[in-house]
Amino acid sequence: MRGALSAALLSRAAKPVLFLLCLAPLAWLVYGAAADQLGANPAEALIRRLGDWTLRGLWLTLTVTPLRQLSGLAALARFRRMLGVFTFSYASLHLLAYGWLDMGLDFGDIARDIAKRPFILMGFSAWLLMLPLATTSFNKAVKALGARRWQALHKAVYAIAVIALLHFIWMRAGKHNFAEPAVYGALLTVLLGWRMLRRLT
């Protein structure tokens, strides 16, 4: 069983399949926007769903290592980078959608909005922190930095996840609607808790 799984994960088709899977939400959103299927306020729907997929991507990325350790399927590690880069892509599209659809690409307004509104500042900080991770995701960058420094830098992903979660909680605070942030919070507690436990034991 594990052998078959491992073989599937190592197969040449595995990465292209994951690539297409990661593109699917975006394709669905673009189709929805073009076909007027995003409801009465398509701009808001696009911004929010891109944000949702960023969070999901980030959480999936953080699931790879615990899953690998629990299952013993070393091949899982092959997919972590692609998930991370896709997460960054969705985060960038989320930011772009906010800046364009919500703020009309008025950079003065955007800067004021970021400075003034804590939940937007949180989201923007999370994206900024993602930048060095995304730009050092190439093999050459790993080599140039050296594995140890590269790993230390990429530990920032834990902070990014916490800030992204705060951004989401803050955004939902207006409606006192914490059901979804609570689910993300619980999952993140497990994902980060698992790592702490392993370190302690």
Added chain:
Amino acid sequence: MLIRIPASHEPLPSEITPRQVYLSRRQVMAGLGLIAVAPPLLAQSAPGGGKLPRLAATPSTVAGAIAADKPTRYIDATSYNNFYEFGTDKSDPAERARTLRPRPWTVAVEGECAKPGNYDLDTLLKLGAMEERVYRLRCVEGWSMVIPWVGYSLSELIRRAEPTPKAKFVEFTTLADRAQMPGLRSAVLDWPYVEGLRMDEAMHPLALLTFGMYGEMLPNQNGAPVRVVLPWKYGFKSAKSIVKIRFVEKQPRSSWEDAAPQEYGFYSNVNPGVPHPRWSQASERRIGEDGLFAKKRPTVIFNGYEAQVGQLYAGMDLRRNY
């Protein structure tokens, strides 16, 4: 001698059409078959869903009651709603409000008034002449719609109740029935939903006691069977599915003030100059009108109704009384 100075929005006594003349005009019109035959013009340009009973109305003659803006599509106005009694997602009310039973329905009118009473829906429907009014609706979240409502001025009901001099405010209570409203299970707000107005705001002719939209009875998700609509205030001030109207001496505490006093004030007049703590109120997205990549349109003080309602707030600091 008492000299009464009319407010600027009030007509001079000399301008008021004598009742006999007005009635005889109606008779002529009815005799020609015009009143019964002529369908309301506006409802035609903004078709309803075709599923709910029609609610006949004539275009309102109240100043400012008919906005020149293009009405929002019925499908958008009935599928993108904030009505937390059915859930906090804007698609929730349309999906879940079918459990609301808009009939039989009674509205209790009580408190500081000489003639309190329970009005059933059919009595309310006959209390005043139904008018169609096309109002801009500005949600506090930064989007707007244009809706052809059907109803009559809230003042008509208030006058009948004969409020006492102690009645300084009016408090509206929305139905809170767990059997009909699944959203009540969540603790988003302290149910029932309560909203309030100062007496002069409630008496303003633009304050509409509303029974229909797009020429039909109100859909459940839009606050059936009776709600108020206050076009110069953020949408949440316009209480839906009202079961109680109470005259009170002290300023009522609205549900949103209760939940987040630093974010939602008692007045909540549309004001581009007073930002919400988490977003700007300077602009808005007109649902169904502005393209995906269009810049949002500027929000106007009192949602464009300053000429009509501005004098209600003369001398008030609108930043403090947000």
